[in-house]
Amino acid sequence: MITAIAPxxxxxxxADIDAVVALVESAYRGDSGRRGWTTESDLLDGRRTDAELVAPLLESPEHGLILLAIVEGVLRACCHIERHDDSAYFGMFAVDPSLQGSGLGKHVLAEAERIARETWHCRAMHMTVIDLRSELIAWYERRGYRRTGEYKPFPYGDERVGIPRRDDLRFELLVKEFSGAAP
Known part of the structure; x- marks a missing residue:
């Protein structure tokens, strides 16, 4: 049992691609995902991601990266951040289900925001979340993100990101403005 989270x-x-894919899958799909609160298992079957989708995210480190959180030598959380002009995109956020609720996710989100603000000089962070995930949206709202009411369709038919169990899935855009962001 990990008692203090110091990522x-x-x-x-x-070399990290397979470990990232395994972590993301464990957090969102199947029985392992049900151990945590971020599971999408009731909404989607199939895979959440794969090596072919993750590898290109590593190709332009000046514009984006997959941030790893290592705790006691083990990969326990990750996210993808990508710069788009004066804002950053946050996605592929995964925390080991056994550590969800421990505060590790807050550390990862804060570090991603710090990179976007201080390294890339972004004015905001944005993300998309399945709008049926009210508990997850509430978690982001407690961290300063706001719902925009802007929606994107779910990529039905692209089994690389899951097989929908419902026909009403869509993504909502969430945004957090950074106060005092560098110009």
């Missing part, structure tokens, strides 16, 4: 952060490299 070490680093950017993922090609």
């Amino acid at each position: 070490v952060f680093r950017a993922a490299g090609q």
Whole structure:
């Protein structure tokens, strides 16, 4: 049992792809995902991601990266952040289901925001969340994100990101403005 969460952060490299895919799958799909509160198992079957989708995210480190959170030498959380002009995109956020609720996710989100603000000089962070995930949206709202009412359709037919169990899935855009962001 890990009692104190003190993550070490680093950017993922090609050698980390399989571990990232395994972590994301464990957090969102199947029985392992049901151990945590971020599971999408009731909404989607199939895979959440794969190596073919993760590998290209590592190709342009000046514009994006997969941030790894290592706790006691083990990959326990990750996210993808990508710069888009003066804002950053946050996605592929996964925390080991056994550590969800421990505060590790807050550390990862804060580090991603710090990189976007201080390294890339972004003015905001944005993300998309399945709008039926009210508990997850509420978690982001407690961290300063606001719902925009802007929606994107779910990519029905693309089994690389899951097989929908419902026909009413869509993503909502959430945004957090950074106060005092560098110009």
